[in-house]
Every structure is written in structure tokens, then in C-alpha cells.
Amino acid sequence: MAGQGPAELVLIAAVARRHYLQDRSKVEIAEELGISRFKVARLLDAAREMGLVRIEIVRQGTLDLDVSAQLQERFGLTHAVVVDTPDRDATTVRQQLGEAAAHLVEEVVTADDVLGLPWSRNVYAVVSALNRLAPAEVVQLSGAIALPDFDSSAVDIVRRAARLSGGRSHVFYAPFVLDDAASADAVRRQPPVAEGLARARSVTVAIVGVGQWAPGESTIHDLLSAAEQAELAELGVIGEVAGVFFDRDGKVCRPSVADRLVTVDEDALCGIPEVVAVVSGAAKEEAVRAALRGGLVQSLVTDAELARALLARS
């Protein structure tokens, strides 16, 4: 089977050149080289078999399309975008992820869609990078968390998106996490909040971050006491999306802590047909894998590191 001598090898290369590089038809090549088209086909098979032809999907700017497509195929995603930055700096990665996701949103969201946005640093990065948006309605999906180095509320995010789209926006001012269930209940009962959260049921596209239940990998995790962190971990919580917790299988959990959050309820979240997760870092592999398994998210915008981690196993 090994094309023995150099003459044979060069013939194979000649055929491969003509077919792949100059893409001529096999019949044409056969006529030119004075061999049968079957022989041409067999030489081409041989060429591929012995690895003589190398085909690769080239990166486009910062997008690794090849890995994107693999990710999309492997997990049956609606959309997958993998950003490959040489830079490992978290802020840079977040920004590039935001740009990529923004382009995706610009492309995918139509006037008929209702866009849902929870509070999240990654979601903020996406909306910041947005340049235009179809005139879709924009809905706030959660309250906000004030972070020392981060000065945008959930409202800002929604407002900016709505301003770009020219569509209607539905906002409310509320904290994401409260001290106790009663307070949260009270906040949720306020008309703007109740109304806003009710609109979550009409959302058709949501952009979310994914938190993994580990220090530094979920803003909510880091806001809770060590006891609470451990309690949820014991319940099997592996991650959260917009304050909705889930376990290793992606099954939604409802720990008591959930009562203290002002955010979309789990049924509404699960009812959104297209949830786009914007996530980076191999550390979040488990949470993302679970969210995918449970069908909580349909699309991914990630960095190369996380994408490779997801593809490596299973």
C-alpha cells in the first residue's frame, strides 16, 4: 500500500496538487496525466491515507473557528464562538470575549426577539462592546451586585442595550442578594421588580455568565458566608447562572439561599429558548459542562482554554 518509489510519490503529489490546490476535477487530471480517473481517485485516497495532504481550518483574527465548530458539534450548541487570545490577562480576555459575543448578538438578535440580561461582569463586557442592535425589547433578569472595582448596575447594562436597539426596556433597581428571605420577598413584591421579573417569561434570547461554585469563580459564591458556601456545596451545587443554582447534572437546585436573591426564577430561565453563556477559564469547566448537560444554556462564547478543556474529556 505504501507508494514505493519517489516517482510514485511525486505522481501522487502531482495529482494532489492539481486536485486540492488548483481544484481541478479528477476527470480533467486523469486526461492531463494520461491515467484513468479511477487511478486518480485511488492516488488521492493514498495521498490522504499516508497523510500527504494536510488540511486545516485557519484562525480568523482572534476567533478559532475550528474549535468553535467542534464545540458546537460536540455539545449540540446553537452557536459556539471560541476566542483565542495570546494574552492570558483576565481583563483582556473578558474584553475580547465581550467583543466576540457582541458581534454574535448583533448578528443573531432580530426585532422579534426579546433580549434578557442579568447582572454579570461578562454580560457587562458584552453590552459594552455592542455597537448596534436590532430594535428588540430588552429585559432585566436580575438585581445588581456592587463590586469595588466595577461600577455598573444591572440597570446600566439593560439601558445601554435598549438605547442601541431603540426598543423598549424594562428595568428595576434592586440588589441581587439580600440579607434574608423576607427582605428579598419584599423587594420582589415591589411592582417594578415583580413586573420586570415577570417579563422574563417572554425573553427569547438571554446572555449570561456562568459561575462555578468555588472561590473566585462565582460572584454569588464569594458574597456568602463560609458556612453557606459549604452548605450549598454539600447540596451538590456546582454552579449558577443568573443566580439559578444547579448540580453536576445540570439539574436546577433550590437551596434556601435562593430565597435571598432577586433574579429570574428557574422555570423562566429554563423556558428561554436561547441562552448564550459567556464564560472563560478552564476553572469553570465543571460548571459549564453541567449547565450544558442540563440544557440551561444553548450557546457558548468562550476562550480557547475553556473550549479545549471541554473538548478534552468526553
Next chain:
Amino acid sequence: MAGQGPAELVLIAAVARRHYLQDRSKVEIAEELGISRFKVARLLDAAREMGLVRIEIVRQGTLDLDVSAQLQERFGLTHAVVVDTPDRDATTVRQQLGEAAAHLVEEVVTADDVLGLPWSRNVYAVVSALNRLAPAEVVQLSGAIALPDFDSSAVDIVRRAARLSGGRSHVFYAPFVLDDAASADAVRRQPPVAEGLARARSVTVAIVGVGQWAPGESTIHDLLSAAEQAELAELGVIGEVAGVFFDRDGKVCRPSVADRLVTVDEDALCGIPEVVAVVSGAAKEEAVRAALRGGLVQSLVTDAELARALLARS
């Protein structure tokens, strides 16, 4: 025409992956992705147009098959083999060239062929690297030159080849270059020499070196006096093959110096259907180009340097 958003790009990549990497049919891909086969075809066109798919012919060991095939095509050669060595050392290159050419000869020469071998360092390298050979007849095409650092006669070359083939050999002992035409004539009239050279007319495959008419690029050139070197250069001689001189167009010249050589005559050389030149070094570009132009050689075994030089212009 530019596939705008990332979703489109990833779709194109997904299609390209499936088609080129997993080679599935377009119909199949269309069904899987829920688009028409025409769209698949158009996406693939787009992918190639925007350079998203990269195809290359990979090197096989020391052989650069891609360049080989290009050379073969460009100059209409019967065979072309390009050896790409990282090493630039002349001896190493000669040896590797010899091995490649030897493999070619092993593959190409059949029992029906008559193999013609002139004296030449490169031809010696080829025969040294030969391991087996079809039982072809072997014919000596020229006398020999004694070189200080090179201890093989034309006879040795022929004998070794004949021993490997098991076929008949036709040898004669004679110098390649004599002091004057009369001496050369006398040598040529000796029965073994006359008989041997007459057999050149029946040769079907010859392996030759190519000399360029410049210092250090042709053993014959370097053996002559400065006056003779200049005389031939003025006659337009650009190179020689087995002691047959030719000009820039590859047209055979017959300067008076030719009368002093004991070698195949030009008609016999031109009558050989398959002359394989084993040459290396960009310095010989002109001579090789001329030899090709004049149809003196039909096949080439070269190093990457010379091959690239030949392909670069014209």
C-alpha cells in the same frame, strides 16, 4: 460577500470541518445542518475564497513532493525529485541526492531498459546508493577523470550497477580528457572503446550530472586552461552533460575541445529517450535550464535550492 458575524463564520467552519476533515458528502452535511446542499456548496466556496481552509502537500522525509510536482509540471519532466536537506554541506547533499536518485532508478528501470552511465561524481553517488536493480544491461558512456579526493573510475560505476542488476555490462578503460585530438582519436579507435561508445545508441535510460561552464561547477571546465575556458565561453557554451557542450538555448555545440574527449557523441546522447540529471546548487541554474530547454534531459533529481531557483523565474 464577507461572512459577517461569528455565527456565519462558525457555520462555514462547521461545514468546512465536516467536508474536508471528516470528508462527508455535501448532501449529508446539508441534511445534518438542515440547510440545502446548494448552501453547503456556497459556504464551502466562501470558505476557500476567504482563505479559511488551508491545504498543503506535506514533505515526506527529505523529499519535497510539492516542489517536485511543480517542477515536473512546469518543465514537462518525466520525473522530478526534489530533496530538501536542512544540511547545506555539499557532500551530504550529494549523498542524499544520490539516495533519492537511486530509489528513482530502482523504481523506473526495468529489465528491458539499457542503463547508460557516464563518469560523474553525482552519478557515482547514485550508483553507490543503489541497492537493487532490474536485470538491465549497463553501458559506460564516457572515460574517467582521476580526481585527488575521489577514487572511482567510470568502470567501477558501471560494474557496480551491472553487478546489482545481474545484467551484462560494457566497460572500457580510458581517460575522459586527453591532451590532443589525435590521442583521443587513437583511444576512441580501440575496439573496446569504440564498441562501448557505439552501444550508447541503444541506451534507454541515462543518469548524468550537469556541469555549468564556470569555475568549480564543471569538472571538465576546471581541467582546461584558462584560454580554453574563455574560448568555449565565447562560443556560448553554458554547460555540459557527459562532456557534450550546449549553449543557453540548450543547443549542442561542438567546440574543438570536444575532439579531445572520450565520451558519448552528441547524437547518441540526444537519442536517449530518458536522461535523468542529478544536480544540486543554485549556481547550476543556468546550465540546467538550458539543458531542459534543449531537451537534453527529461528528468531531474535536485536539491531544494536549485529547484526553487528554477521555479522562481519563468
Next chain:
DNA sequence: CATTGGCTTGCTCAGATGAGCGGCGAGTGG
């Protein structure tokens, strides 16, 4: 010398593919 087995070659026919065409809808200017 005949046989056999492995391998290569070219053929048939059904299914895949490409080129060109007409239809449809979105955007645009009157």
C-alpha cells in the same frame, strides 16, 4: 508447466455535484 492467490486496473450504475436560471423578498427611490 499449470495453478492459485493477491493485487491492480478499468467498467457499470447509482448517487453526488456544479453551472446556470428563474423566483422571491428586502431595501430603495420615485
Next chain:
DNA sequence: CCACTCGCCGCTCATCTGAGCAAGCCAATG
């Protein structure tokens, strides 16, 4: 509001291509 243009889409038909098959070839073997 309508006509126009432009780009995208899917269709038809002729061509190309792949899978499987049978004939020829070579070499090793009885």
C-alpha cells in the same frame, strides 16, 4: 404606495464521482 434593483435561494440537467465487480497481471508454489 408602487416599481425597481439586488442579492439570496433552490431547481434542473448535464457532468462528475464513488462503490462494488470482474478481468488481467505478477509471483510464488505445487
